[in-house]
Every structure is written in C-alpha cells, then in structure tokens.
C-alpha cells in the first residue's frame with residue numbers, strides 16, 4: 001500500500017484501526033491483541049509526522065491497545081519488549097492520561113490499571129492542547145533498576161532511561177501513523193505534579209518523556 005498524499009497531514013489510503021469497541025473506563029481495562037492492518041513499515045515511515053491537533057473522539061479499545069503494545073508491549077516468549085532497553089533493565093512504566101483518569105500499563109497482563117480518577121491530562125504537558133488530547137502517555141523511569149551501577153554514573157542513569165523511552169515513543173508514533181492516527185513526542189511535562197499525583201518518590205522516579213495520541217481532526 002503506497003500513500004500518495006504524504007505531506008498533506010493524514011493519508012486516506014492508510015486504514016484506520018477497527019473502532020468497533022469503545023473502551024469502558026473501569027478500574028482494570030483488559031486490552032486486546034494488537035491488530036495487524038497490513039500497512040508496511042515504509043508506508044508508516046513516510047506518513048509519520050508530529051500531530052498536535054486531534055479529533056475530540058475517544059480512542060477505541062483497539063487503538064489504545066495497539067499504541068501501548070507498540071510502545072512497550074511484550075513481543076517474545078521471554079517477556080522482552082517491542083522496544084529495546086539498555087542493559088535489558090526495562091526501567092519504564094507507561095502511564096496513560098485520559099479524561100476519565102490515569103492508568104498504568106501492565107505489559108505482562110496486557111491491562112491498564114487505574115491509579116488516579118479524574119482528568120489530569122493538563123499536568124502531562126506544558127502546551128494548552130495537551131489538556132484535551134484524547135490520550136497522553138507519560139514515561140516514568142524507576143532509576144532503582146540501575147542500582148548496580150556506581151553512583152558517579154547518576155547522570156547516565158537518567159540518560160539511559162530517556163533513551164529507552166525514545167525507542168518506545170517512536171514505536172508508538174509509527175503505529176499511530178500506520179493506523180491513520182496522530183501522535184507527537186513531547187519532552188515537556190510537569191514532572192513534580194506528575195510524581196506527586198502518582199505518589200512516586202522524586203529521589204527514585206523520574207519522568208523522561210511524554211507523548212500525545214489521538215485521531216486525526
């Protein structure tokens with residue numbers, strides 16, 4: 001499948017993921033297996049671009065499942081992920097901020113688990129439109145996974161975690177592009193507010209990257 005309108009911001013020839021199942025925002029959301037729509041990597045790469053304007057409609061269960069699996073899902077029997085991880089230490093937890101609440105992604109169970117009720121999307125970014133983006137992903141690193149590294153490598157720990165997150169984010173960007181959705185990588189977010197909301201110790205946890213995802217307008 002080849003897109004002929006690559007620079008026009010959305011290609012009608014790329015199929016949209018089946019949106020038959022709306023997501024019920026319960027305490028635990030069972031995600032579904034990612035849908036393979038047959039779009040080639042080349043087509044997704046040609047289509048990828050930062051999107052900051054989204055349709056107001058909520059994402060379907062299939063869309064949320066696909067984006068999260070692409071970002072940090074398990075793709076092998078040994079439990080390793082779609083994204084590489086420095087030293088295979090997997091420091092990240094992906095939090096999804098929706099209008100209805102904040103959820104933590106559990107790749108092993110393929111679930112989302114609510115960790116905060118209510119609309120906290122605004123603290124996941126610094127730009128106005130983030131507050132209404134259908135889904136904002138926040139990548140939080142547990143620097144404790146690097147405990148075997150000497151303390152003088154403190155700065156490297158954060159760098160490694162951020163590099164891991166960049167791999168995840170780009171996987172999700174490409175999955176979104178392949179499914180006629182929009183996404184943008186974000187290095188801007190309100191870290192103190194996020195860690196406070198999640199009840200995470202700032203000495204150990206750090207927000208390394210964020211991302212907004214939605215349907216094209």
Ligand SMILES: Cc1cc2nc3c(=O)[nH]c(=O)nc-3n(C[C@H](O)[C@H](O)[C@H](O)COP(=O)(O)O)c2cc1C
Nearest residue numbers: 048049050051052127166184185186187188189209
């Ligand atoms: C590490 C990183 C951080 C970024 N942070 C933001 C951000 O906070 N807000 C934003 O709107 N875009 C952000 N971007 C997106 C860039 O602005 C965008 O990739 C760039 O303008 C090139 O456009 P393109 O992605 O459409 O090719 C970020 C991109 C990267 C790689």
